[in-house]
Each structure stands twice: as C-alpha cells, then as structure tokens.
Amino acid sequence: MRRRSTTGPGPAPALGRRTFLAGGLAAAGTAMAGCGPPDTVLSGKRRLRQWNLFTGGDGARMVEMHDAYRKQHPGIDFQTSTFQWGNPYYTKFAMGAAGGRAFDVATLHVSRLRGLGAGTLISPVPTDLLAQHGITRDTVTPNIWDTCTIDGELYAIPLDTHLVVNYFNRPVCEKAGVLDADGDLVAVSDEDEFFEVCAAVKEVTGQYGVVMDTTHAWRPFWSLYRQLGGELTLDGELAIDDDKALRALDFLRRISQDGLAPQSSDGAATPANFQNGIAGLMLSGNWELPTLKDAGMDFGMRPFPGIYGEELGQGDSHCFVLPVRREPDEDAVAAAVEYAAWMLKHSITWAGGGHVPAYTPVTESQEYADLQPQANYRRAAEAVQFDPSAWFSGSAAQLQADAGAIFTGVHTGAVTPKAALNRFKRAAQNLIDTPSPV
Amino acid sequence: MTVQASTTETPDAASAPRSSSPRAARGTARRSAAGIWFVLPFTVLFAVFLIWPLIAGLWASFTDRSLAKEDSSFVGLANWIEMFGDPAVWQSLWVTLLFTLITVPPLVAIALAMALLTHRATARIGWFLRFSYFAPFLMPVAVVTLIWEWMYQPEFGMINDVLATVGIPGASWLTGEDTVLPAIALTTVWWTVGFNYLLYLAALQGIPVYLYEAAALDGAGAWRRFTSITVPMVRRTTTLIVLLQMVASLKLFDQAYLMTNGSGGPNYAARPIIGYIFESGFTGLRIGYASAISYLFFAVIIVVSVLQLRLFSRKEDAA
Numbered sequence: 001m002r003r004r005s006t007t008g009p010g011p012a013p014a015l016g017r018r019t020f021l022a023g024g025l026a027a028a029g030t031a032m033a034g035c036g037p038p039d040t041v042l043s044g045k046r047r048l049r050q051w052n053l054f055t056g057g058d059g060a061r062m063v064e065m066h067d068a069y070r071k072q073h074p075g076i077d078f079q080t081s082t083f084q085w086g087n088p089y090y091t092k093f094a095m096g097a098a099g100g101r102a103f104d105v106a107t108l109h110v111s112r113l114r115g116l117g118a119g120t121l122i123s124p125v126p127t128d129l130l131a132q133h134g135i136t137r138d139t140v141t142p143n144i145w146d147t148c149t150i151d152g153e154l155y156a157i158p159l160d161t162h163l164v165v166n167y168f169n170r171p172v173c174e175k176a177g178v179l180d181a182d183g184d185l186v187a188v189s190d191e192d193e194f195f196e197v198c199a200a201v202k203e204v205t206g207q208y209g210v211v212m213d214t215t216h217a218w219r220p221f222w223s224l225y226r227q228l229g230g231e232l233t234l235d236g237e238l239a240i241d242d243d244k245a246l247r248a249l250d251f252l253r254r255i256s257q258d259g260l261a262p263q264s265s266d267g268a269a270t271p272a273n274f275q276n277g278i279a280g281l282m283l284s285g286n287w288e289l290p291t292l293k294d295a296g297m298d299f300g301m302r303p304f305p306g307i308y309g310e311e312l313g314q315g316d317s318h319c320f321v322l323p324v325r326r327e328p329d330e331d332a333v334a335a336a337v338e339y340a341a342w343m344l345k346h347s348i349t350w351a352g353g354g355h356v357p358a359y360t361p362v363t364e365s366q367e368y369a370d371l372q373p374q375a376n377y378r379r380a381a382e383a384v385q386f387d388p389s390a391w392f393s394g395s396a397a398q399l400q401a402d403a404g405a406i407f408t409g410v411h412t413g414a415v416t417p418k419a420a421l422n423r424f425k426r427a428a429q430n431l432i433d434t435p436s437p438v
Numbered sequence: 439m440t441v442q443a444s445t446t447e448t449p450d451a452a453s454a455p456r457s458s459s460p461r462a463a464r465g466t467a468r469r470s471a472a473g474i475w476f477v478l479p480f481t482v483l484f485a486v487f488l489i490w491p492l493i494a495g496l497w498a499s500f501t502d503r504s505l506a507k508e509d510s511s512f513v514g515l516a517n518w519i520e521m522f523g524d525p526a527v528w529q530s531l532w533v534t535l536l537f538t539l540i541t542v543p544p545l546v547a548i549a550l551a552m553a554l555l556t557h558r559a560t561a562r563i564g565w566f567l568r569f570s571y572f573a574p575f576l577m578p579v580a581v582v583t584l585i586w587e588w589m590y591q592p593e594f595g596m597i598n599d600v601l602a603t604v605g606i607p608g609a610s611w612l613t614g615e616d617t618v619l620p621a622i623a624l625t626t627v628w629w630t631v632g633f634n635y636l637l638y639l640a641a642l643q644g645i646p647v648y649l650y651e652a653a654a655l656d657g658a659g660a661w662r663r664f665t666s667i668t669v670p671m672v673r674r675t676t677t678l679i680v681l682l683q684m685v686a687s688l689k690l691f692d693q694a695y696l697m698t699n700g701s702g703g704p705n706y707a708a709r710p711i712i713g714y715i716f717e718s719g720f721t722g723l724r725i726g727y728a729s730a731i732s733y734l735f736f737a738v739i740i741v742v743s744v745l746q747l748r749l750f751s752r753k754e755d756a757a
Contacts, residue, residue, distance in 0.1 A: 004502075021605065044489060057602075068446075086700070087716075087720050087721055091505060094505040094506040094723060095505060097439070097506075098505070098508050099508065100509065113683050115506075115723075116506060117506045117507075121506060136575075188539065214613060215699060215701055215704075216696070216699070216701070235531075262592065262593055263592070263610055263613075264592050264610035264613035264614070265593070265614075266587075266612065268587060268588075268614065269592075269593065269594075272591075272594070273593055273594075276593075278593050291636065298515055309705060392722065396721070396724055397721065398717065398721050401701055401702070401717070404701045405701045405702050405703065405704060405706050405709075406705060406707060408613055408701075408704045408705075409704045409705055411613075412610055412613055412614060412615075412704065414614070414615050414704060415705070423705070434722070434724070435502060435724075437502070437504030437505065437506055437507065437724045438504065438506040438507065438721065438723065438725040
C-alpha cells in the first residue's frame with residue numbers, strides 16, 4: 001500500500017514586523033486609556049454612570065431621554081451602559097454591585113429587588129432627597145411605591161409599570177360584533193363571556209380567537225389566580241390555594257383544547273400570530289405596542305379581561321436603584337437621585353413604548369390622555385399584580401422559568417392541570433429549600 | 439548507543455542518565471534554558487486560564503459562593519450531596535446523553551454520504567455542492583436558531599406547511615415534550631454537518647484512484663468497493679470525527695437555550711446539563727453549586743472520552 005502522504009502544517013501566517021508593532025501600539029493605547037485618571041479629574045465634571053437593560057424600541061426611547069438629559073446637565077459627565085435583558089444583565093448587575101465600582105444608578109425590575117440584594121447590594125434611596133425633587137408617595141402610583149418599599153425603606157424609584165393587557169384587532173372585532181359604542185372591546189365579567197367573545201372572533205378569523213405566549217404561561221396564570229383572590233407564600237413552607245390554581249390552569253387547558261387559542265405559540269410567534277390575523281385578540285405585555293404600531297396594524301388595547309372578577313393583570317415595574325457603597329459618596333448619590341427624578345418627570349417619552357409611567361402628574365396630563373391606545377389601559381397600572389416576593393421570583397428569575405416549562409404542557413394537553421400544579425408545587429418547594437445565595 | 443551518546447550531542451543525550459561529560463551537560467542546560475522561553479508564554483496562559491480556573495472551580499464547589507455576595511464560606515460536601523439527590527441534575531444529564539446519541543450517527547453518516555456525492559460529482563457542480571454543504575456551518579448560532587424557530591412555528595412555519603401538502607398532520611415542534619429535542623437535533627445536524635463533511639472530503643481525496651481501478655478490474659461492484667476500500671481507508675478520519683462530534687454534542691447548550699427561549703423546553707425536555715449549570719450559576723446566582731455540577735459533567739466527559747479512545751484504539755490494532 002502506498003504510504004499516505006500527509007502534508008504538514010502550512011507555513012505560519014506571516015505577521016509582519018510593522019503590523020506587529022502597530023498592533024502592539026494600538027493595544028498599549030487602549031490599555032492606557034482604560035487605566036487613565038477618572039474623567040472627573042480631567043474635565044472637572046461630575047461623573048454619573050448609568051446601567052440599563054433596554055434595547056430595541058425601549059432602548060431608542062431611553063437614548064432619546066438621555067440625550068435631552070445631557071443637554072440640560074452640561075456639568076455632568078453622563079455615561080451609560082446597556083446590556084441584554086434577562087440573565088446577561090442581572091449577572092453583570094450582581095457582580096458589578098458586589099465589586100462596588102460599576103454604576104451610580106441602574107435600572108432593575110422591582111420584582112428582582114430581593115433576589116439581587118436589597119440591603120446587601122442595593123442601598124436604600126434617601127426619600128428626603130427624592131422629595132426635594134418632588135417625588136413622593138403622593139406623586140407616584142401608590143401600589144408601585146409600596147412594592148419598592150421593604151421593611152419601611154424605599155429601595156427603588158419606580159419609572160413605570162408594564163403588564164399583560166388585552167390587544168384587539170379592530171377590524172376583526174368589529175366584524176365579530178364584540179366592540180362597544182366607543183369602538184372598544186366589550187368588557188367581560190366571567191369565563192363564559194370571555195369564551196363567547198373568543199368564539200365570535202374565531203368565526204371571523206377562521207382559525208383562533210385569542211393568542212397568548214404558551215411557553216411563558218406564568219403571566220396569564222398569575223393574572224387569573226390573582227383575580228380569583230389566590231395568594232402564594234414562598235417563605236419557609238409553600239402555601240398555595242389548590243382549587244384556585246387549578247381553576248386558573250384549567251382555563252389555560254380549556255382555551256387551547258376548545259380551539260379558541262393555539263396549543264403552542266412562543267414569545268416570537270405570539271405577536272406574529274396576532275399580526276397575521278390568525279387570532280383577533282392577544283393577551284400579552286404592553287411592550288409589544290411599538291412593534292404592532294410599526295407594522296401599521298389597526299388595533300386597540302384594554303386591561304386584562306376580568307375573567308374571574310376584577311381586571312387584574314400580572315406585571316412588573318422598571319425602577320432605578322442605587323448601589324451599596326463601601327465609601328460613602330454623597331455627591332454621587334445626589335446626582336443619581338436627581339437623574340432618576342428627572343427621568344420620572346420626563347417619562348411621557350417613555351410612555352411611547354407602551355409602559356405606564358409611575359409618576360402620576362404624567363399619567364394625569366392631557367399629553368398622556370392623547371396617547372392612543374396607551375391611555376386606554378392606564379387604570380390597569382393601579383390593579384397590576386406583582387409576583388410573590390422571594391429571591392428566586394420575578395422577571396427572568398427561576399420561578400417564572402419553572403412555571404413556563406411546566407405550564408406549557410397544559411396548553412398542548414401533554415399534562416393535566418392537576419399534574420402541572422403538582423409539578424409546579426414541587427419546583428417551588430425545591431426553590432424554597434435551596435439555600436439563599438443573597 | 440550509550441557510548442555514542444556520551445561523546446556526541448545527540449538529542450537523546452539530554453534524557454540519557456549516564457551522560458556524564460561536562461561539555462554535554464552544559465550544552466544540554468543551555469539548550470533547555472533557551473527552550474523555557476519558548477514554552478513559557480503557553481505555559482503561563484495554560485496555567486492562568488486552565489489550571490487555575492480548574493482549581494478555583496473545584497474549591498468553589500465546596501463553598502456557598504454566590505454571584506450576589508462578596509464573601510463565601512466553606513460548606514464541605516453540602517453542594518455535592520445536594521447534587522447527587524437533585525433529580526434535575528440527572529434529568530439534564532440524560533437530555534445531554536440522549537442528544538449525543540441521536541446526533542452523532544447522522545452527523546457522521548450524512549457527512550460521509552455528502553462527501554461521496556461531492557467526490558464523484560463533476561468539477562462543474564462540485565464547487566456548488568462544496569459551498570452549499572458547508573455554508574450552514576459558517577452561520578452564527580443566533581441566526582441558525584432564528585431561521586429554524588420560524589420554520590418550526592406550528593401555525594405558519596414552513597415545516598408544518600410542507601407536511602400538510604403531503605397530508606401529514608403537523609406538530610408543535612418546540613413546545614411538545616417529545617418533539618423538542620429531536621427538533622433541536624435536526625437543526626444541529628443541518629448546521630454542523632458541513633465540518634465533518636469537509637474532513638471526509640479531504641480523506642476521500644487522499645485515497646489513490648488506482649485502488650478502485652484495480653478492484654474494478656477484479657470485478658468488485660460499487661458497494662464492494664465502498665465497503666472494502668472507502669470505509670477502511672477513511673477509518674482514521676471516522677475515528678477523529680466521532681471523537682470530535684461526541685465532545686461537541688455533549689457540550690450542547692446555545693441552540694437548546696435559544697430555541698426554548700431559555701426555558702429548557704416543556705417539562706425541561708430540552709435542558710442539557712450545561713443549561714442547568716447556567717441556571718444554577720447565573721439565574722440562581724449559586725456559583726458553588728454550579729461548580730459542583732460542572733465537575734460532575736467534567737467527569738462524565740472524561741469517562742466517555744477514555745472509553746471511546748480505548749474502543750477505537752483496539753479496532754485500530756485489530757486492523
């Protein structure tokens with residue numbers, strides 16, 4: 001047999017002396033820039049570092065607000081860092097805050113306050129200072145203010161509320177005859193009424209009545225469970241009302257099994273299904289608004305339907321938090337609080353993205369009333385249902401992930417509501433038993 | 439040989455224990471000293487970025503280190519005991535192994551089939567085959583998963599549409615407990631088979647044509663030529679591909695994470711062990727516990743690799 005001729009590795013790519021030197025110089029330059037003196041020394045400006053998790057439409061709006069802020073604050077060297085929503089942001093937040101040198105003010109979901117170290121990594125907001133800028137419990141939606149308060153201390157300054165709402169395709173709903181005299185979707189007061197509305201819409205679309213994210217069923221589940229008056233305790237021993245939870249889960253099962261909603265529709269497909277006219281209604285977060293507007297859809301929005309009573313919907317709030325400092329820096333805290341207050345007062349821009357501002361003078365203004373369809377669900381912000389509090393609950397945290405993985409099978413029919421509830425209870429108890437990392 | 443070694447400077451002199459000539463020893467020392475500078479950069483990088491993290495990770499697995507706390511304390515074997523009793527660890531490990539079992543055979547067989555096709559193709563369409571077979575491999579994982587997520591959509595995705603035209607009922611691919619892992623496996627095969635294909639193509643081109651001519655003259659048919667010439671001649675490549683592929687499949691994470699939106703799929707049917715490590719460490723903030731699971735997985739990979747090396751080296755000996 002002929003000996004296999006193997007070619008050796010080719011010649012190493014020639015790295016010219018000049019290229020090497022140029023690269024080295026560039027690298028040295030970058031390194032030196034990184035460890036130069038703080039900008040404050042050079043420019044005489046007060047440095048303010050802000051971290052956030054807003055990309056896409058929200059990101060664009062935040063940049064717009066930041067540009068305006070910069071213009072009005074020439075004495076502040078304002079630096080922002082944007083990270084990807086969810087885990088990528090929260091891990092950096094935790095590590096940055098633990099290191100103590102990351103940011104002067106950061107955005108956070110209020111539901112993650114406990115999980116990300118209120119008191120250990122996040123320091124309380126000086127309310128007297130905040131009051132000097134006109135932000136008090138009286139000027140912020142009170143239920144949201146209270147969620148930011150732990151043991152009597154305010155740990156976060158709320159910017160907005162975002163929650164699951166009910167979108168409706170206007171032409172489709174008109175044809176289905178489910179609009180009232182004002183052109184709004186009719187209100188429902190019980191399960192059967194909601195199913196009737198869905199069935200009427202289904203007649204028009206030919207496929208489905210309503211669409212919702214079946215891979216993230218926590219939001220509708222929690223909304224319905226709260227409408228039923230359900231409570232969930234995650235401290236020590238898990239306490240959940242089985243009957244109410246089963247009723248909420250059975251709603252998810254029925255709506256899919258009856259063919260009124262798709263058995264599976266993930267985060268990306270849900271708004272697409274609604275846009276494509278496969279369904280005339282959508283239960284989803286208010287943050288989908290810019291996408292649908294950009295698509296040129298004729299749609300309206302109203303609070304999450306009151307299927308079991310009041311129109312309660314699951315939600316959360318974006319807020320500003322201050323890091324715990326090893327060395328006190330009152331000037332930095334003052335600048336951060338002033339910044340947060342400024343953002344709240346100018347949150348009419350933020351409302352363009354679908355979020356309901358937490359600062360009441362904005363939501364009560366004429367300018368906000370003119371925002372359509374935002375103004376239609378303004379009252380929902382007062383009825384928003386926050387997640388139960390634990391270190392593992394809240395946006396993008398473990399409890400929501402577990403609920404998503406388990407409840408998705410209720411929609412597809414792979415598990416019965418009873419089995420799903422048992423699995424969820426096991427997962428929740430497991431998290432309760434896990435030693436807390438904060 | 440020893441006599442020679444002590445008088446002349448052969449490369450063996452350095453290791454020969456009896457080389458007592460001072461000249462030779464000096465030369466050896468000088469040569470080794472120069473060598474240190476060549477290996478030093480790599481050794482430092484190796485130590486800083488591999489050895490040190492390995493030790494730090496092992497240490498972390500005995501502590502309650504958290505992402506959200508600065509200090510941590512020694513907890514002994516608590517993480518390890520918790521891990522062995524945690525069903526999620528075993529379930530996600532099973533998902534990883536199952537994924538490896540269902541992806542490796544097609545990734546090897548399809549790559550070989552595509553390489554054979556290209557190898558026999560004329561020059562005119564050969565470049566096209568090479569390009570189209572290899573192109574998916576060049577795509578970033580985010581793009582690949584985005585494309586396939588849309589294709590798998592139950593309501594308007596291409597796959598269910600195609601199935602509908604031939605009268606097969608579609609499925610909720612990524613939200614069905616039984617379909618989510620095979621769906622991810624299919625995407626992975628489409629995406630990564632091009633790399634194995636290239637390796638096979640190179641191996642096929644190394645087989646001398648006269649072997650086939652001689653076999654054909656002796657009356658061997660196409661199938662006989664394939665099993666008696668092609669398969670044995672590319673055996674080394676097959677060994678390499680299987681080894682690389684198994685390690686790659688065991689490391690499943692990105693596509694599973696992206697295609698299930700980080701949820702691990704319905705009832706965690708597509709949460710690989712790295713996904714669970716990520717969840718414990720980053721979502722759950724528990725670095726200590728995540729380190730313990732990482733070490734378990736590390737052990738699994740080592741066991742699989744050793745078994746496989748043994749298996750294949752025995753085959754090589756037999757051949």
